[in-house]
């Protein structure tokens with residue numbers, strides 16, 4: 811597995827630090843593996859944060875909404891990736907993943923996705939899997955391009 815142990819260690823360390831400085835935290839369950847996860851939350855009622863993050867237990871991406879002392883998590887793949895068109899998909903990947911080095915990333919990604927358009931489903935899947943390995947399997951499978 812990819813550096814999950816490191817991710818877990820880093821996540822817990824930054825949550826611990828947040829807490830030490832008086833920040834609120836909460837536990838919630840990963841919508842994929844069901845493991846209990848710790849998260850930072852806003853410390854005031856009026857704030858709400860939403861993020862796409864990686865579960866430090868199973869490595870799956872999910873979407874979470876953090877409000878003071880409370881976190882609600884959703885399966886990203888189910889409601890975000892499905893039904894996206896290619897522009898939305900490009901934007902979504904671009905927003906959520908680091909691809910190449912920043913200045914070139916957008917153009918590079920567009921070229922990659924453009925190139926993938928002419929392929930059949932299996933070819934496309936294999937190709938995208940190789941070029942953007944940081945995007946989870948389930949998402950690439952669900953977006954027919």
Ligand SMILES: [Zn+2]
Pocket residue numbers: 840841842843844845865866867868869870
């Ligand atoms: Zn998980």
